[in-house]
Amino acid sequence: MTDFFANFLNPEKRLFIGYLISAAFIALIWLRIAQKKPLTEIVSGFFSTNVWFSKSALADYKLMVLNQFFIKLLAPILIGQLALTIFIFENMHLLFSRPSASIPVWMVMLIFTLVLFILDDFSRYLLHRLMHRIPLLWRFHKAHHSATNLTPLTVLRTHPIEAVLFSLRAIIVHSLCLGVCFFFFAESVSLIEIFGSSMFVVIFHSLGSNLRHSHVNLSYWSWLEKILVSPAQHQLHHSINPKHYDCNFGAVLAIWDSIGGSCIVSEKNQDIKFGLKDQSDNAHKLKNLIIGS
Amino acid sequence: MFNKRLTAKAVPLTVVLGSAILISSSAFARSNLYADFPITLKDYSGSATTSVSYKGQMARHALESSLKKLISKGDMSAMQSYYSGDDANRAIIAPATKGDFVIKQSTIGELSNKNLSGKTYKGLIPGWPGNMTGPEVAAFMFEKAANVDGGYDAAHAMDYTQLVSKFLMGAVTYNQAVDNYLDEKLEADNKPNNKPYKDGAAYTGKEHVWDEAFGYFGAPAHTLTISAQDVYNIAKQKDIAAADYNYDGKVDLSNEMAFGHAYYASSYDKGGKTTYLHDIVGAYMDGRDLITSVNGRALSDSERDELKGYAQTIKTNWEKVIAESVFKYAGSTYKDMMKIEAIIESGGDVSKEWRTYSKHWGELKGFALALQVAGKDMGETSVKLNRLIGFSPLLLGNTQVTGIDSNGEYVQSDAETWGGYMVHMLKVQNLMVDEFGVVARSNDMTAGLSELVQSLGAKSSAEND
Ligand SMILES: [Zn+2]
Numbered sequence: 119m120t121d122f123f124a125n126f127l128n129p130e131k132r133l134f135i136g137y138l139i140s141a142a143f144i145a146l147i148w149l150r151i152a153q154k155k156p157l158t159e160i161v162s163g164f165f166s167t168n169v170w171f172s173k174s175a176l177a178d179y180k181l182m183v184l185n186q187f188f189i190k191l192l193a194p195i196l197i198g199q200l201a202l203t204i205f206i207f208e209n210m211h212l213l214f215s216r217p218s219a220s221i222p223v224w225m226v227m228l229i230f231t232l233v234l235f236i237l238d239d240f241s242r243y244l245l246h247r248l249m250h251r252i253p254l255l256w257r258f259h260k261a262h263h264s265a266t267n268l269t270p271l272t273v274l275r276t277h278p279i280e281a282v283l284f285s286l287r288a289i290i291v292h293s294l295c296l297g298v299c300f301f302f303f304a305e306s307v308s309l310i311e312i313f314g315s316s317m318f319v320v321i322f323h324s325l326g327s328n329l330r331h332s333h334v335n336l337s338y339w340s341w342l343e344k345i346l347v348s349p350a351q352h353q354l355h356h357s358i359n360p361k362h363y364d365c366n367f368g369a370v371l372a373i374w375d376s377i378g379g380s381c382i383v384s385e386k387n388q389d390i391k392f393g394l395k396d397q398s399d400n401a402h403k404l405k406n407l408i409i410g411s
Numbered sequence: 412m413f414n415k416r417l418t419a420k421a422v423p424l425t426v427v428l429g430s431a432i433l434i435s436s437s438a439f440a441r442s443n444l445y446a447d448f449p450i451t452l453k454d455y456s457g458s459a460t461t462s463v464s465y466k467g468q469m470a471r472h473a474l475e476s477s478l479k480k481l482i483s484k485g486d487m488s489a490m491q492s493y494y495s496g497d498d499a500n501r502a503i504i505a506p507a508t509k510g511d512f513v514i515k516q517s518t519i520g521e522l523s524n525k526n527l528s529g530k531t532y533k534g535l536i537p538g539w540p541g542n543m544t545g546p547e548v549a550a551f552m553f554e555k556a557a558n559v560d561g562g563y564d565a566a567h568a569m570d571y572t573q574l575v576s577k578f579l580m581g582a583v584t585y586n587q588a589v590d591n592y593l594d595e596k597l598e599a600d601n602k603p604n605n606k607p608y609k610d611g612a613a614y615t616g617k618e619h620v621w622d623e624a625f626g627y628f629g630a631p632a633h634t635l636t637i638s639a640q641d642v643y644n645i646a647k648q649k650d651i652a653a654a655d656y657n658y659d660g661k662v663d664l665s666n667e668m669a670f671g672h673a674y675y676a677s678s679y680d681k682g683g684k685t686t687y688l689h690d691i692v693g694a695y696m697d698g699r700d701l702i703t704s705v706n707g708r709a710l711s712d713s714e715r716d717e718l719k720g721y722a723q724t725i726k727t728n729w730e731k732v733i734a735e736s737v738f739k740y741a742g743s744t745y746k747d748m749m750k751i752e753a754i755i756e757s758g759g760d761v762s763k764e765w766r767t768y769s770k771h772w773g774e775l776k777g778f779a780l781a782l783q784v785a786g787k788d789m790g791e792t793s794v795k796l797n798r799l800i801g802f803s804p805l806l807l808g809n810t811q812v813t814g815i816d817s818n819g820e821y822v823q824s825d826a827e828t829w830g831g832y833m834v835h836m837l838k839v840q841n842l843m844v845d846e847f848g849v850v851a852r853s854n855d856m857t858a859g860l861s862e863l864v865q866s867l868g869a870k871s872s873a874e875n876d
Pocket of ligand 1: 246250259263356876
């Protein structure tokens with residue numbers, strides 16, 4: 119249970135209480151000023167029992183609890199991380215000569231933090247794209263897309279097999295980054311951190327990442343939506359409408375979608391239905407989420 | 412009597428009595444001085460007052476450290492004299508008096524007139540080319556050293572001063588202790604405790620077996636009364652107060668000096684992560700206390716089992732000390748290679764760094780050879796270690812010594828890339844961790860990486876996009 123609450127107390131997690139509060143503030147400003155909705159409607163929308171106790175949201179909670187236990191079983195995979203990192207570090211010797219000239223620590227920190235962020239974001243995009251395009255993987259990712267209501271907690275509506283793939287992706291990216299950067303910069307390697315997490319992660323989450331899984335259709339200027347994924351764009355990714363299928367795979371950067379031809383910018387005041395085509399209420403049953411229907 | 416420190420200083424009588432009672436009240440209290448153990452031999456009628464004797468071992472340490480100085484002089488007859496000669500007047504070249512660190516003895520004969528050749532491991536030395544025994548490798552190295560300036564062959568990056576000294580430290584002292592005295596000589600019918608070691612001796616068979624094994628380790632007799640840092644300073648001849656236990660103003664090489672692997676043990680222990688030196692000397696002390704306690708009768712099987720337990724503690728820790736050294740110099744070699752590569756890329760002169768690289772590799776190789784002369788089959792570990800290090804450092808042009816031709820000349824062949832050989836050094840470090848569990852890990856080239864993985868590595872998360 120302490121692990122469960124850690125989700126809300128750890129600034130590395132998207133559901134950190136501080137990020138939820140900042141998202142609520144951003145939503146309030148957006149809905150009040152840009153969309154000119156009455157305050158009472160906004161507040162009642164935040165606490166709508168129709169959303170938080172919907173079959174879809176209840177399914178989110180069930181998967182969240184299930185994954186809480188399942189994640190513990192993944193500990194052995196994480197142990198392999200050191201071996202992989204050393205393997206990468208060793209193989210760098212065969213490709214490059216190891217520099218001994220020292221680069222200022224601040225520059226190394228900037229390079230490492232940036233490289234980790236970019237590689238992490240790109241690999242998320244790539245894996246996400248594969249989850250949609252490869253039929254076998256879609257069977258797992260479908261569980262996430264069967265959500266008909268989006269709440270910040272939908273971020274943890276994840277099939278356990280998908281959680282394994284996410285962990286493997288993270289391990290490969292971190293090992294690659296650490297192995298390569300340690301080869302070039304040795305002990306100077308470190309992360310620019312805020313509250314113990316990468317600067318970029320904290321900025322991304324502080325600026326309302328939680329609104330991606332919500333009904334608040336916060337959008338950016340369309341030029342910006344080609345660079346950064348807005349909440350409204352991610353909501354398009356969850357759209358039931360076939361013309362939105364397989365768009366906006368990106369996590370933070372929309373650049374990858376722009377290059378890959380899958381970037382769709384949001385429409386003004388878009389009102390989108392979420393979920394899968396032809397899905398019944400049974401889709402929210404835990405058995406169907408795990409095994410499929 | 413060696414134990415003069417108590418009387419030399421004005422120690423309150425109560426303390427002396429108190430500690431005497433404390434020691435005698437428990438049969439298993441550990442002595443803290445490897446000296447003055449009484450004569451337990453029945454029917455001894457000579458004039459000796461103690462059964463402790465290991466001057467021959469200290470003479471061999473003095474021969475080894477003197478020989479190390481001679482390699483760079485290139486005088487073949489001097490090298491041979493110290494290795495296999497019998498002149499009692501051979502000067503102790505090292506350790507010699509340095510400032511207030513006055514050495515009591517000046518000739519080998521003042522300790523005991525010995526040589527090294529008779530006690531060098533006769534088995535195959537697999538890590539050296541040419542299928543040679545220990546004495547043959549030593550002779551080969553002397554000859555090579557005599558043919559190059561200062562015992563240093565830049566073309567093959569061979570530093571014979573380091574190679575010979577680190578190799579012999581294993582092939583003579585380590586081998587004699589762990590493969591002979593702490594091995595077959597602990598059996599019941601070999602040097603029994605109810606008979607003199609040899610006719611007329613003041614010590615029993617087992618007393619002397621144990622004392623010789625202690626001498627080969629090279630620790631001061633008063634090691635348990637001082638810290639690892641003190642022992643390190645003694646070996647470096649920096650602290651006469653720590654060395655001169657009996658306050659005669661001189662350092663007695665027969666029991667106050669630190670030599671050989673005892674010095675290396677102190678160098679790791681002073682970092683605080685390990686206690687090799689005190690664990691080893693403590694086990695020697697426990698064993699000697701046990702032998703003394705049976706008062707000249709033969710050891711029972713269970714007593715010998717206990718003694719073998721102490722011997723095992725000594726062997727395991729001693730082996731780790733050598734493995735720590737292999738680990739350390741693999742790291743030094745790696746760092747040197749990084750520097751050399753950078754200098755070559757910028758078109759500079761590498762001769763100074765090449766000298767250091769050769770020195771560190773010589774230490775690495777010498778310790779690696781030493782690790783394999785304990786008289787036990789190390790199996791695959793041995794094969795891996797010798798392949799990773801090879802018969803020479805990686806030379807410019809990415810060649811390496813791969814053998815010796817019929818004229819005794821080195822044969823070179825294409826080998827690894829520069830980076831590939833650096834990886835070998837990393838793998839040598841891994842091997843020492845995996846096979847010997849080294850802890851001190853000086854010059855650990857991947858420690859920073861492990862820490863980074865721990866602090867910045869991936870964590871499991873079910874967060875979806
Ligand atoms: Zn998706």
